[in-house]
Amino acid sequence: MPDARDASPYDALLLLSFGGPEGPDDVIPFLENVTRGRGIPTERLKEVGEHYFRFGGVSPINDQNRALLDALRKDFAEHGPDLPIYWGNRNWAPYLTDTLREMVTDGHRRILVLATSAYASYSGCRQYRENLADSLAALEAEGLELPRIDKLRHYFNHPGFLEPMIDGVLRSLADLPDDVRAGAHIAFSTHSIPTTAADSSGRVEDHGDGGAYVAEHLDVAKVIADAVRERTGVDHPWQLVYQSRSGAPHIPWLEPDICDHLEERHAAGVPAVVIAPIGFVSNHMEVLYDLDTEAKDKAAELGLPMRRSATVGDDPRFAAAVRDLVLERAAVERAEEVTPCALGALGASHNLCPVGCCPSRAPRPAAAGADSPYA
Numbered sequence: 001m002p003d004a005r006d007a008s009p010y011d012a013l014l015l016l017s018f019g020g021p022e023g024p025d026d027v028i029p030f031l032e033n034v035t036r037g038r039g040i041p042t043e044r045l046k047e048v049g050e051h052y053f054r055f056g057g058v059s060p061i062n063d064q065n066r067a068l069l070d071a072l073r074k075d076f077a078e079h080g081p082d083l084p085i086y087w088g089n090r091n092w093a094p095y096l097t098d099t100l101r102e103m104v105t106d107g108h109r110r111i112l113v114l115a116t117s118a119y120a121s122y123s124g125c126r127q128y129r130e131n132l133a134d135s136l137a138a139l140e141a142e143g144l145e146l147p148r149i150d151k152l153r154h155y156f157n158h159p160g161f162l163e164p165m166i167d168g169v170l171r172s173l174a175d176l177p178d179d180v181r182a183g184a185h186i187a188f189s190t191h192s193i194p195t196t197a198a199d200s201s202g203r204v205e206d207h208g209d210g211g212a213y214v215a216e217h218l219d220v221a222k223v224i225a226d227a228v229r230e231r232t233g234v235d236h237p238w239q240l241v242y243q244s245r246s247g248a249p250h251i252p253w254l255e256p257d258i259c260d261h262l263e264e265r266h267a268a269g270v271p272a273v274v275i276a277p278i279g280f281v282s283n284h285m286e287v288l289y290d291l292d293t294e295a296k297d298k299a300a301e302l303g304l305p306m307r308r309s310a311t312v313g314d315d316p317r318f319a320a321a322v323r324d325l326v327l328e329r330a331a332v333e334r335a336e337e338v339t340p341c342a343l344g345a346l347g348a349s350h351n352l353c354p355v356g357c358c359p360s361r362a363p364r365p366a367a368a369g370a371d372s373p374y375a
């Protein structure tokens with residue numbers, strides 16, 4: 001067991017997230033930041049802009065990160081380690097470069113990063129590492145001394161990430177009408193990505209056939225479904241499905257889409273569905289719009305009882321899991337023996353992203369990995 005308070009050699013933790021608009025005037029500039037150089041059709045952008053305008057131009061993601069910061073600070077204050085926690089985003093204020101500059105001027109030299117994405121994929125992992133490299137380059141150009149940055153391993157299979165989702169599915173099942181509960185299916189939903197991006201996700205040896213992205217989600221789905229069966233005595237059939245597809249229609253993305261899945265289940269006579277958004281750490285716009293609005297309307301139109309289960313958000317068990325991950329990684333860096341905590345069949349993910357994992361279409365420098373140009 002690593003020392004419960006010793007986070008050395010790290011001197012700060014950085015919560016790294018996507019960012020989102022906080023009012024109607026932010027929506028278009030935010031979407032421009034997100035889509036710069038990513039070839040998303042204008043039609044799709046207009047449509048996604050509407051999703052945000054529907055909610056007053058406010059994404060829930062920033063407040064959720066503020067709540068997570070509070071939960072982490074509370075957990076660290078109670079149990080150690082004594083590690084300051086900062087927050088920076090890829091696409092909206094507080095911007096990553098500004099946060100990193102603040103961290104450096106506050107004197108931090110060894111920074112550990114927690115990204116709000118639990119799985120391997122270009123969007124959820126390497127792109128954040130590219131953002132870190134970009135920010136380091138900007139600070140270097142300002143003449144600042146660069147800190148050393150490491151990124152926490154993917155935490156999809158950490159019990160503190162899974163337990164709140166298991167509870168959430170149990171609550172959603174309990175919330176279904178009595179006469180349909182036992183026959184309910186579970187649709188584990190995650191962000192669709194292009195099949196080429198899925199195939200090349202994770203380590204090179206995991207590439208092909210959906211890559212680490214699909215394998216990790218299937219592992220999570222199975223752990224949750226098994227726990228639900230154990231605790232209810234009912235074997236609810238389940239499937240991994242996808243949502244929030246963007247990009248051009250002729251490019252293949254992971255399928256089936258959640259709404260098509262609801263139609264198909266309904267046609268097959270399934271009496272109810274619980275949608276478990278395992279791909280999202282908190283209730284992002286994808287959850288509020290694509291599930292709580294679009295999929296909900298679809299289910300209502302079909303007359304199919306549906307419940308959407310909770311995301312992890314600022315659950316204290318997740319905060320404790322982050323503490324565990326920080327202490328584990330710190331011990332690894334101190335060359336101490338550690339047994340990483342993980343459920344499921346895949347085991348704990350790598351600590352250092354190896355060369356060639358989750359590649360981008362146009363290779364760019366990425367920090368906090370084996371191929372980082374920075375120390």
Ligand SMILES: CC1=C(CCC(=O)O)c2cc3nc(cc4[nH]c(cc5[nH]c(cc1n2)c(C)c5CCC(=O)O)c(CCC(=O)O)c4C)C(CCC(=O)O)=C3C
Binds near residue numbers: 040121
């Ligand atoms: C795998 C994945 C995650 C999970 C991992 C992680 O969390 O990082 C994620 C998270 C998020 N994605 C988000 C928002 C958007 N994603 C877009 C576009 C895209 N996402 C992609 C994938 C992912 N995205 C992809 C392959 C694209 C196509 C363009 C490209 O190849 O980059 C677009 C452009 C419009 C559109 O096409 O939808 C928007 C606005 C928000 C904020 C939501 C909020 O405000 O609450 C969050 C947390």
Ligand SMILES: [Fe+2]
Binds near residue numbers: 123
């Ligand atoms: Fe996205």
